[in-house]
Amino acid sequence: MMVYVLSHTGQPLMPTEDYRKVRILLKQHKAKVLQRTPFTIKLLHYTHEYKQPISLGVDAGSKVIGLSATTEKKELFASEVILRNDIVKLLSTRREFRRARRNRKKRYRSPRFDNRVHSKNKGWLAPSIENKIDTHLKTVKNVYKILPITNIVVETAAFDTQMLRAKELGLPLPKGVDYQQGEQIYSYNVREYVLFRDNHTCQHCKGKSKDPVLQVHHIESRKIGGDAPNNLITLCKTCHAKYHAGLIKELRVKRGASYRDAAFMGVMRWAFYDRLKQIYPNVSMTFGYITKHTRIKHQLEKKHYIDARCISGHPNALPTENLYLQKAVRKRNRQLHKATINKGGIRKSNQSPKYVYGFQLFDKVFYDNKECFIFGRRATGYFDIRMLDGTKLSAGVSYKKLKLLERRKTILMQQVEDFAT
Numbered sequence: 001m002m003v004y005v006l007s008h009t010g011q012p013l014m015p016t017e018d019y020r021k022v023r024i025l026l027k028q029h030k031a032k033v034l035q036r037t038p039f040t041i042k043l044l045h046y047t048h049e050y051k052q053p054i055s056l057g058v059d060a061g062s063k064v065i066g067l068s069a070t071t072e073k074k075e076l077f078a079s080e081v082i083l084r085n086d087i088v089k090l091l092s093t094r095r096e097f098r099r100a101r102r103n104r105k106k107r108y109r110s111p112r113f114d115n116r117v118h119s120k121n122k123g124w125l126a127p128s129i130e131n132k133i134d135t136h137l138k139t140v141k142n143v144y145k146i147l148p149i150t151n152i153v154v155e156t157a158a159f160d161t162q163m164l165r166a167k168e169l170g171l172p173l174p175k176g177v178d179y180q181q182g183e184q185i186y187s188y189n190v191r192e193y194v195l196f197r198d199n200h201t202c203q204h205c206k207g208k209s210k211d212p213v214l215q216v217h218h219i220e221s222r223k224i225g226g227d228a229p230n231n232l233i234t235l236c237k238t239c240h241a242k243y244h245a246g247l248i249k250e251l252r253v254k255r256g257a258s259y260r261d262a263a264f265m266g267v268m269r270w271a272f273y274d275r276l277k278q279i280y281p282n283v284s285m286t287f288g289y290i291t292k293h294t295r296i297k298h299q300l301e302k303k304h305y306i307d308a309r310c311i312s313g314h315p316n317a318l319p320t321e322n323l324y325l326q327k328a329v330r331k332r333n334r335q336l337h338k339a340t341i342n343k344g345g346i347r348k349s350n351q352s353p354k355y356v357y358g359f360q361l362f363d364k365v366f367y368d369n370k371e372c373f374i375f376g377r378r379a380t381g382y383f384d385i386r387m388l389d390g391t392k393l394s395a396g397v398s399y400k401k402l403k404l405l406e407r408r409k410t411i412l413m414q415q416v417e418d419f420a421t
Contacts, residue, residue, distance in 0.1 A: 057312030066304030156269030230256030
């Protein structure tokens, strides 16, 4: 295991694998432990700050980030970070609650279009995108705290969604003005386009119900799937009513491929790169085809942290055994009350106590000779214990059998032997 070292002034030094020397320094009170994962010590006396050039490769993504810090000969840090993907759903739920509350309590107020956040704040990005960019920046910052990084190389992908859609449907690839003349070019709105695309025919019964009334249906809920045409189909009123009544269990139509991740990368890549350049010196960009060529040339496996090693410019560096899985989690539940209103107009609180028998959600604990995390709590003192990859160790273990190792953070970290593909 690699031990990361900070000087007495808090500046990162080169890490060490000399465990004997580390134990002696700790025993003689010449160093102190700063954090458990990754294991980091801070020297309490003056020492020469010898450093080597270290390159940090960042494989940016919409679901997983790959990180790898390397010298020319050795990999010093490797990690994969699982990003949050629940923010869109949470914001949609908040919007529903707000609209319902204002419908109950306020008179109608017409929309004020000059008072929108988009027009007031130039460069505004959606909260889900902002959170992922912030997580990218925070993970890079955490590596900077423990290693003397000299340069950062970032791979950010750009996807041609129109070409991807054409390949999926078996259509000619777009060229030139085809990019200005999309699939909805002669339609007044999305609904008209969907009806025309489906030939004004119910896509479930194919017109067998003889119902002349047609309705546009979301295959996935609007909250999750959005209003994209590939998430909409034409149903007759009869089939639509039967589906929502539960008489039709599954529609005979599946939604097309979602390009949500591709769209995110298109929006995020320049924002992340520009913010990174404002904070750190020596930031450069590379592209996916270069990473792929490097990985194939050196016969390396396709994984995010291995891609990050290729991005860092040292694909032949000796791989580290220190693999860290990180997971971004929410800080707390912000919903104050349950949605259901009880008798008397009282709504039940949706806030649980922060501490239960001294433990809080996502604390790292020691149980059954394993380091794990608290994913669920009960007032009785029995907790749901899991590994960071979701492996369940116990659905209900007493707090008496747990030993606190680390307090929770917004980015959890655990050392693993390998990452799931």
